[in-house]
Amino acid sequence: MKERIFTIVVMCLAATTLFSQNVNESKAQSLLNLRNQMEQASDVKQKKEIIKAYAQTGEFLAMTEAARYLDDVELAKTAAQTVVAIAMNHPEYDGYNTRQMLAKAAPYVGKGDRKAIMERMAKTPVEGFVSHFNGKDLTGWKGLVENPIAREKMTPVELAAKQVEADQRMREDWVVENGLLAYVGHGYDNICTQELYGDFEMYVDWKLDPKGAEPDAGIYLRGTPQVQIWDIARVNVGAQVGSGGLYNNQKNKAIPLCVADNKLGEWNSFFIRMKGDRVTVYLNGILVVDDVVLENYWDRSRPIFPVEQIELQAHGSKVYYRDIYIKRLGACCK
Numbered sequence: 001m002k003e004r005i006f007t008i009v010v011m012c013l014a015a016t017t018l019f020s021q022n023v024n025e026s027k028a029q030s031l032l033n034l035r036n037q038m039e040q041a042s043d044v045k046q047k048k049e050i051i052k053a054y055a056q057t058g059e060f061l062a063m064t065e066a067a068r069y070l071d072d073v074e075l076a077k078t079a080a081q082t083v084v085a086i087a088m089n090h091p092e093y094d095g096y097n098t099r100q101m102l103a104k105a106a107p108y109v110g111k112g113d114r115k116a117i118m119e120r121m122a123k124t125p126v127e128g129f130v131s132h133f134n135g136k137d138l139t140g141w142k143g144l145v146e147n148p149i150a151r152e153k154m155t156p157v158e159l160a161a162k163q164v165e166a167d168q169r170m171r172e173d174w175v176v177e178n179g180l181l182a183y184v185g186h187g188y189d190n191i192c193t194q195e196l197y198g199d200f201e202m203y204v205d206w207k208l209d210p211k212g213a214e215p216d217a218g219i220y221l222r223g224t225p226q227v228q229i230w231d232i233a234r235v236n237v238g239a240q241v242g243s244g245g246l247y248n249n250q251k252n253k254a255i256p257l258c259v260a261d262n263k264l265g266e267w268n269s270f271f272i273r274m275k276g277d278r279v280t281v282y283l284n285g286i287l288v289v290d291d292v293v294l295e296n297y298w299d300r301s302r303p304i305f306p307v308e309q310i311e312l313q314a315h316g317s318k319v320y321y322r323d324i325y326i327k328r329l330g331a332c333c334k
Contacts, residue, residue: 026285027057028269032205032262035065048078055082060093060129061203061269061323062086067101070108080108088116095128095327129203129325132193135179143170144190148223148305149298173314181321183217183314190220190311197222198307199329202272205322210265212317218247221274222308225297227281227289229319231264243268244281244288248297256281256288267322275329277304 025033034053041047051069054062063086069079083105087098102117109117132140143166145151151159166189173185181191206229208215214234218226228247230239242259246252260283262268271282274294281289296302312321 028285055085080105129327132324143167203325207320209318216315217319218313220311244283252293260286
């Protein structure tokens, strides 16, 4: 009965005309397009149709985006239906954040759906995908102190002193701008998670400022460069191969399988999985790195660090990040 309820919900939502996915377009890209439409939507009816269409993508970020409207009196019911449809049909999204969204959506859905939500709540809780940017401030982030090998050689006192300096630089270079995490500095200091990670999955959206000089950025995995982000028009540096590749690899594949970037100045979405020393990357829903070993850039004679921080890089030009969610895979230190 429970499965039937959610099947009906999804079938009903499928009637929307907004979700007209091109055969060559991924669901992640469809979501980006829908979010662009939402920014332009001028009335409640339009917004409801877009929120309904989110459900058809089945994307984790579609669920979190719909949940933003659970506090809107006019949109709450539609948002709740989308949250429930995605969450209950995707057990891989289960976690504390997802359960909070379901609990908030429960008052707006039918009795059968509420019962199913309560059954989900009764199961053993899992951490799941955790939000690492609240859209308001830099809670959970710190400045960059050199590299992992240099840090491990420091005494606790030395590291603490350098961290204070790095945090001060970070607050000067990184700001929250209209709910987005933005780099506004002129150097190359990364912003780093306060928590450390072993194996993980990660969602993060990014956008390069087209007005920036030589747009360039990246994601450091366990403190190591990097999943590359850049303006593919920069053929002088080889950027025409596309973003998402493990740029600093020498022995293992460094360039992405294909170009999946959106136009410069538009939003892009990464899904990154790291297990052991192997990395998989989807850019806008397209596989661009398929289980490739990430080499230890800092000392190529050593394997990648088993546990380290995740870093967002800016390479001297403005870059924006949003919707940063990380899920630990297996047991790991914090």
